[in-house]
Amino acid sequence: MTNRITTLGHDGPVEGPESRATAIGALPMTLRARRPGYGVMQECLRLQSQVPGRTRAQRFWGVDPVAPAAQSWFKGALGERRVAAELDRLGPAFTVLHAVPVGTGSTDIDHLVVGPTGVFSINTKNHSGQRVFVGGGSFMVGGGKTSHIGAAQSEGRKATRLLSAAAGGSFPVQPLLVVAADRITFGKKRAPVVVLRPDQVRGWILGQRRAYSDEAVRYLSMVAEERATWHATAFAPDDTLRLEQRFDRLLRQVEDARVRRRRAALAVVLGVIGLPGAVLIALRGAATVLLGS
Known part of the structure; x- marks a missing residue:
């Protein structure tokens, strides 16, 4: 038998299922343990594992350690x-959950x-280094069309359906698109989804009208943090801490490579001033081959 608990929603009393936390011993495992970017970090590291490590020379010259196939996933993780x-x-x-698994996959x-x-369901896009245009149902990056608007709308509808079913009432989930870009231009026609920069999202959420009582927020948070609310597989022992540590190691390698590239560039500049021509040509040639520029 499923126990029921009663709380207050935005339209009055509602009923919903009691928390279904799966436990290992006495320790409940909920989505609060998920770290931001879990899915994209996982895919980035999977693709990284399929390529050979850098040679000593490549490390010396600061060749980017992130494999080409993993670049978009690495960038996505940084955005999240x-x-x-x-x-x-x-x-x-507020309760904030990250990388909430949805559906069956x-x-x-x-x-x-x-x-x-x-x-709020938040879809994050990292288009740093690019220009974005948003107008009506169009979301363009560098002049190319994307499906970001439709994907965010679909995500909001699915989240609304799943949360409402689990909580035993009608609880709309508003989709947001949070975009990192060099420049975001908005057209005259308003987009059907709120589009914000990362530095705007906190203020925007805080600035909305109150929708739920404190009691309702506690109840919805309890329901939302349960994996079974969103995913067909009610429990998965995700080792998010270990995954994050591996990603942090890759991030440190990227930062180290950036420093080494700067040093190599400085060495070339100094060579222009004082090194013999033959040495300078050899230095430039090595940098070109190893850095891929």
Whole structure:
């Protein structure tokens, strides 16, 4: 028999299932343990494992350690981490979940926020270094069309259906698109999904009208953090800490490579001033081959 508990929603009393936390011994495992960017970090590291490590010479010259196939996943993970840092500043009145698994496969919601101002599914896009145009249903990156608007809408509808079913009432989830880009231009026609920069998302959520009582927020947070609310597989022992440590190691390698490239560039500049021509040509040639420029 499923126990029921009663709490207050935005339309009055509602009923929903009691928390279904799966436990190892007495320790419940919920989605609070998931770290931001879990899915994209996992795919990035999987692709990284399929390529050979850098040679000593490549490490010396600062060749980028991230494999070409893993570049977009690496960039995506950085974007999700940046947005997570903003969301974590919302304060104790809000519950923030990351990489929420949805459906039956590996699809996830980048971030889910539950608080007094509502429930929000957040789709993060890292288009740093590019220009973005948003107008009506169009979301263009560098002049190319994307499916970001439709994907965010679909994510919001699915999240609404799953949360409402689990909580035993009608609880809309508003989709947001949070985009990192060099420049975002908005057209005259408003997009059907709210589009924000990472530094805007916290203020926007806090600035919405109150939608739920404190009691309702506690209840919805309890339901939302259970994996069974969202995914067909109610429990999976994700070792998110170990995965994050591996990704952090890769990030340190990327930073070290960037420093080494700068040193190599400086050496070339100094060579222009004082090194013999033959040495300079050899230095430039080695840098060209190893750095791929």
